[in-house]
Amino acid sequence: MKRVSMARIRAAWLDDTLTTAQAAEQVGLTRANFWRRAKALGLPSRKRGKPWRIASDREAEFTDMWRRGVPVAEMARHFGIASSGIIYRRKALGLPGRSHDLRHFAVGREEEFAAMWLAGIDSAAIGKLFGQSARTVVERAHLMGLPRRPRGRPGLPIEAWQEIRLAALLADAAKREQQAARERAACEKVAA
The missing domain is CATH 1.10.10 (Arc Repressor Mutant, subunit A)
Structure with missing residues (x-):
C-alpha cells in the first residue's frame, strides 16, 4: 500500500476545483483508492456533477452581461454552453429574472x-x-396579437421581403410624382 499523508489526501479531496480523478492523480492514487481513504478519514461527500463551465472568475462578467440585458442566446454562445445553462447559472448566482419588457x-x-x-x-x-x-x-x-402561422411552412427569405418592400416604396414614390406632375400641368393650363 502506497503511503500518502492524510493532510495531502484531505487537501486534494476538499479542493473543489479538481475532479475526483484529478485529485487522485495529484496525490498519486487510483480514483478508487483515493475515494476509500477519504471515506476512512471521515471526509464529507464531494459535490457531484459537472463543474460549472462558467468559472467563478467569470461570474462578474456573467453578472454584467445579464444586467445589461444581453440576450440569453448570445450569452450562451459567448460562454460556450446551452441557453438553459445560462438560466441555471443566473438562478445559482441569485440574479433577478428578466422583466417581460x-x-x-x-x-x-x-x-x-x-x-x-x-x-x-x-x-x-x-x-x-x-x-x-x-x-x-x-x-x-x-x-402583439398577430395571427399564428402554420408549422413547417417555409418562410420567405428576408432579402426577398426587403426587395418587395423597396419595390412597393418606389412604386408609391412614382405615383406621388405622377400625381404632382398632373397637378402642375393642371395649374399651368388654368394659368394659361
Missing part, C-alpha cells in the same frame, strides 16, 4: 416587425435582424 424588443419598430411576421418571413431570420432568438420572435408576435 425585454421581450418587447421591437419597440418603435412594431409596424416593421408586424409586416415581416405577416409576410411569412422565417422567425429565425427576424430574430437575427433584431438580435433575438426565434422563440422570442414567436412570443413577441403572440404578445
Whole structure:
C-alpha cells in the first residue's frame, strides 16, 4: 500500500476545483483508492456533477452581461454552453429574472416587425435582424396579437421581403410624382 499523508489526501479531496480523478492523480492514487481513504478519514461527500463551465472568475462578467440585458442566446454562445445553462447559472448566482419588457424588443419598430411576421418571413431570420432568438420572435408576435402561422411552412427569405418592400416604396414614390406632375400641368393650363 502506497503511503500518502492524510493532510495531502484531505487537501486534494476538499479542493473543489479538481475532479475526483484529478485529485487522485495529484496525490498519486487510483480514483478508487483515493475515494476509500477519504471515506476512512471521515471526509464529507464531494459535490457531484459537472463543474460549472462558467468559472467563478467569470461570474462578474456573467453578472454584467445579464444586467445589461444581453440576450440569453448570445450569452450562451459567448460562454460556450446551452441557453438553459445560462438560466441555471443566473438562478445559482441569485440574479433577478428578466422583466417581460425585454421581450418587447421591437419597440418603435412594431409596424416593421408586424409586416415581416405577416409576410411569412422565417422567425429565425427576424430574430437575427433584431438580435433575438426565434422563440422570442414567436412570443413577441403572440404578445402583439398577430395571427399564428402554420408549422413547417417555409418562410420567405428576408432579402426577398426587403426587395418587395423597396419595390412597393418606389412604386408609391412614382405615383406621388405622377400625381404632382398632373397637378402642375393642371395649374399651368388654368394659368394659361
